[in-house]
Structure formats: structure tokens, C-alpha cells
Amino acid sequence: MTLADLPAARDHAAAPASAAPLDAAADPADDLTVWPHSTTRLPHGDLSVGGVALTEIADRFGTPAYLLDEADVRDRCRTYLHAFPNADVLYAAKAFLCRAMAHWVAEEGLGLDVCSAGELELAVTTGFPADRIVLHGNAKSPQDLHAALRLGVGRIVIDSASEIARLASAVPHGSRQKVLVRVVPGIAAGGHSKIRTGTEDQKFGLSITDGSAQHAIARILDQPGLELVGLHCHLGSQITTDKPYLCAVRRLVGLMARIKEHHGITLPELDLGGGHGIAYRPGEDALDITTLARKVRTELAESCAAAGLPVPRLVVEPGRAIAGPAGVALYRVLSVKRTSERTFVAVDGGMSDNPRPALYGVRYLPRLIGRRSTAAPATVTVVGRHCEAGDVLATDIQLPGDTHPGDLLAVPVAGAYHLSMASGYNLVGRPPVVAVEGGHARLLVRRESLEDIRSRDVGL
Ligand SMILES: Cc1ncc(COP(=O)(O)O)c(C=O)c1O
Numbered sequence: 001m002t003l004a005d006l007p008a009a010r011d012h013a014a015a016p017a018s019a020a021p022l023d024a025a026a027d028p029a030d031d032l033t034v035w036p037h038s039t040t041r042l043p044h045g046d047l048s049v050g051g052v053a054l055t056e057i058a059d060r061f062g063t064p065a066y067l068l069d070e071a072d073v074r075d076r077c078r079t080y081l082h083a084f085p086n087a088d089v090l091y092a093a094k095a096f097l098c099r100a101m102a103h104w105v106a107e108e109g110l111g112l113d114v115c116s117a118g119e120l121e122l123a124v125t126t127g128f129p130a131d132r133i134v135l136h137g138n139a140k141s142p143q144d145l146h147a148a149l150r151l152g153v154g155r156i157v158i159d160s161a162s163e164i165a166r167l168a169s170a171v172p173h174g175s176r177q178k179v180l181v182r183v184v185p186g187i188a189a190g191g192h193s194k195i196r197t198g199t200e201d202q203k204f205g206l207s208i209t210d211g212s213a214q215h216a217i218a219r220i221l222d223q224p225g226l227e228l229v230g231l232h233c234h235l236g237s238q239i240t241t242d243k244p245y246l247c248a249v250r251r252l253v254g255l256m257a258r259i260k261e262h263h264g265i266t267l268p269e270l271d272l273g274g275g276h277g278i279a280y281r282p283g284e285d286a287l288d289i290t291t292l293a294r295k296v297r298t299e300l301a302e303s304c305a306a307a308g309l310p311v312p313r314l315v316v317e318p319g320r321a322i323a324g325p326a327g328v329a330l331y332r333v334l335s336v337k338r339t340s341e342r343t344f345v346a347v348d349g350g351m352s353d354n355p356r357p358a359l360y361g362v363r364y365l366p367r368l369i370g371r372r373s374t375a376a377p378a379t380v381t382v383v384g385r386h387c388e389a390g391d392v393l394a395t396d397i398q399l400p401g402d403t404h405p406g407d408l409l410a411v412p413v414a415g416a417y418h419l420s421m422a423s424g425y426n427l428v429g430r431p432p433v434v435a436v437e438g439g440h441a442r443l444l445v446r447r448e449s450l451e452d453i454r455s456r457d458v459g460l
């Protein structure tokens with residue numbers, strides 16, 4: 001039975017229960033493997049994350065809302081540090097940043113990858129040590145570069161030829177800024193064509209193949225204000241096999257060997273970027289961090305030995321794999337509409353807080369929270385509230401057939417690239433972020449209010 005079999009109603013507020021109970025074991029949405037580690041089932045179809053019931057969070061903070069399991073974030077930071085000893089692990093702030101996140105990551109001993117003066121400002125004013133911060137960006141603004149130099153970031157990653165002179169002239173006379181060069185290794189990897197950045201035909205980095213990387217390196221070495229300390233590459237995002245990383249190690253070590261040959265210098269750092277893939281639904285592939293780390297270390301040692309180079313310090317920059325699985329999005333159902341083609345369950349958020357399904361066709365698995373339904377599962381499409389037909393959060397998923405306005409839906413794996421990519425579309429206001437930990441919930445980022453929206457407008 002599907003919702004289309006239920007009595008016709010455009011916004012169906014009644015909850016017609018069907019005879020067949022929802023079989024928890026057969027329902028993929030009832031599988032908690034992609035939820036934060038602390039997630040447990042509560043009576044009446046509720047879930048607890050960080051010791052707090054999701055229904056309680058919805059009641060206290062309203063919907064839509066995002067929650068982050070602090071212990072889960074910290075655990076994932078520790079997993080990285082353990083898997084990559086003697087390496088620098090930088091959390092990629094673009095996945096999600098707020099003051100608390102910066103604080104947790106700093107406390108756990110990670111560094112930070114930022115790509116704007118805004119991310120940098122937020123981190124440093126939270127007390128993040130600037131020397132553990134790396135600035136990225138294919139088109140860094142003068143403001144970005146000046147903020148980085150003023151605050152004393154540890155590394156700036158040069159991404160283009162034109163950046164060399166701009167940066168060199170901004171470095172105060174008599175001082176030196178440590179830099180890396182972002183190279184394009186010519187490797188295709190990543191979960192979607194829009195997030196592959198290791199191939200030749202894209203906007204990031206300097207190609208090894210056409211010689212632009214080597215040319216840039218020679219120019220950097222001529223700048224007294226710049227100290228070249230290593231090479232960087234970022235292959236792309238949502239990569240679920242380790243082979244591309246091993247290939248990148250070989251290519252970058254090959255370039256390091258040529259740099260030594262031509263310039264007589266040995267670069268001490270090799271930054272492999274991030275991109276470590278995670279599962280958004282039970283059963284999906286994810287990159288195993290411990291295996292990746294072991295294989296990368298072995299490959300690095302062997303490639304360096306073959307090239308006659310000392311092993312450089314390894315750097316990795318995971319974003320999604322730290323923040324993603326620790327986050328949950330909560331939505332309230334506002335309407336249910338049935339057509340001959342499909343049933344639309346519309347919620348109070350959408351593409352303004354999660355553009356990922358529209359951008360990359362990502363398949364989320366929302367779950368009904370707060371009541372245990374005895375209705376048979378129905379195939380539905382969960383859509384947002386925006387003025388756009390492509391505003392879809394989950395296509396053809398199973399929800400109880402009696403899902404109705406007022407119900408709560410929870411979406412796991414919502415911690416990365418949701419709020420950091422949130423927009424002001426339709427001026428609905430960005431949702432709040434709530435931390436859960438040890439049975440307590442606390443507000444980290446407040447909901448964008450009507451007053452916030454009104455007060456940005458300063459002229460007629
Ligand atoms: C330079 C750089 N480092 C790290 C990351 C983090 O990627 P992910 O969140 O996929 O680990 C990105 C984004 O893809 C990036 O552009």
C-alpha cells in the first residue's frame with residue numbers, strides 16, 4: 001500500500017492507520033548505522049542522540065533545526081589522530097564551522113583548513129591557534145590574504161600563478177610566510193563530477209602535466225618573503241576508495257624529486273587534502289580511515305625511498321568525515337500532497353538549508369520521529385518549502401503510510417555541507433544549531449530571525 005491508496009486529501013491531516021505494522025527489521029530507515037554513535041531508540045518511535053530525545057529538541061528549539069553530537073565529533077577527531085600519528089590533521093572548516101566546532105577541534109589537537117577571512121576570523125576569535133591554520137582558496141581576496149598575514153596563519157596554499165606576486169607583495173618586509181603549492185595531479189576521483197578537483201580541466205591548482213606547477217615553484221623560490229615548505233593536492237570529495245590517494249602520493253613525491261634535482265631543495269611537507277567519503281544511507285560505501293592511513297604511510301615511505309628523499313610530514317584535511325555523521329536535521333511536516341505520480345511530503349526546510357540533493361543528487365533517508373506508526377510503509381518524496389520544483393530532500397523513500405502534517409522527520413548525516421552551504425533563499429531564515437552531549441542540549445547558533453533578515457536591509 002502507498003499513500004496514493006489512501007483516501008484523497010490534498011493536505012491530509014488525518015492519520016489513517018493501515019492494518020500492516022511497520023516492520024522495523026525490514027525498514028532501512030530504522031537501521032541506525034549511519035546515525036551518531038550515541039543514538040538509541042526510545043519508546044514511542046523517538047530517538048535519543050547525545051542522551052537527548054529528538055522530540056525534546058524539536059519542542060525546545062523549534063524546526064527546522066540541526067543538532068551536532070559533540071562526543072561524536074570529538075571521537076572522529078581522535079580516530080584521525082590515532083590513524084595518522086606523526087601527521088597533521090586539519091579539520092576542513094568549509095564542512096561546518098561555528099565557535100563551538102572550532103573550540104572542540106582545537107581542544108582535540110587538530111589544525112584547521114580555512115578558505116576565507118570569515119572562517120579565519122571566527123576561528124581565531126574563538127582562540128584557535130593561528131599557527132595551526134592553513135588558508136586555501138583559488139581566488140583569495142586581498143582581505144583574505146591580509147587577514148591571514150595579520151593573524152599569522154601557519155601556511156598559505158598558493159593556488160594560482162597570479163597569487164604569487166600578490167602574496168609576496170603583501171608580506172611585511174623582513175618576514176617570511178610559509179607556503180605550499182596546490183598542484184593538480186591529474187587524477188579523477190570524487191562522488192560527483194561537481195566535486196572532482198584532481199583532474200586537469202578545473203579551476204583549482206597548478207598542473208604538473210603542463211608544467212605550470214614547476215614554473216610557479218621556481219617563481220616562489222625567487223621570492224624572499226615566501227618560504228616554500230611543501231606540496232598540496234585535493235582530489236575531490238566523497239571519495240570511497242584509497243587508490244586515488246596512493247596515486248597522488250606517487251605523483252607528488254615524483255614532483256618533489258624533480259624539485260630537489262632542479263633547485264636542490266627538499267620539501268618537508270606533503271598535504272593530501274581531504275575528500276574521505278562517508279555513508280549517507282546504511283550499506284553505502286565509506287572510506288576506512290585506518291586502512292587509508294596505513295596504506296598512505298606505506299606508499300609514502302616506499303615512494304620516498306625509491307626517489308632518494310626523506311619522508312615528508314604528512315598533512316590531511318578531512319571535513320565531511322568529521323562533521324557529517326555527527327549531525328542530524330529535524331523538520332516538521334507541513335503538508336502531504338498526493339498525485340497520480342507520487343506523494344509529496346513537504347517539510348518546513350529544504351534547499352536553503354540542504355542544497356546537496358539538488359546539487360549532487362545525494363540520497364538521504366529521513367525517518368519519522370516521535371510516534372510509532374502501525375501504518376504500512378509508503379513510497380514518498382520528501383520536498384522542501386521553497387519556490388522551486390527541484391527543492392527535494394529525498395526521492396522515493398519509505399515512510400509510514402500515515403505520515404501527516406505535524407509529524408517530525410529526522411535526517412541523519414546532516415553535519416557537513418548543509419548549514420555551511422545554506423542560503424537565504426525565500427528569506428526563510430537559517431536554522432539553529434544545537435549541541436547535544438551527556439544528556440544536555442545547548443544552543444550553539446541561534447535561528448536567523450525576522451529581525452536579522454529585516455536589519456540587513458539598510459537602504460531604499
Ligand atoms: C582544499 C580542501 N581541503 C579539504 C576539503 C575537505 O573535503 P571533505 O569535506 O570532502 O573531506 C576540501 C573540500 O572538498 C578542500 O577543497
Ligand SMILES: N[C@@H](CCCC[NH3+])C(=O)O
Pocket residue numbers: 094195237238356416417421
Ligand atoms: N560541498 C560539497 C563538497 C565540496 C567540498 C569542498 N571542496 C558537498 O556537499 O559534498
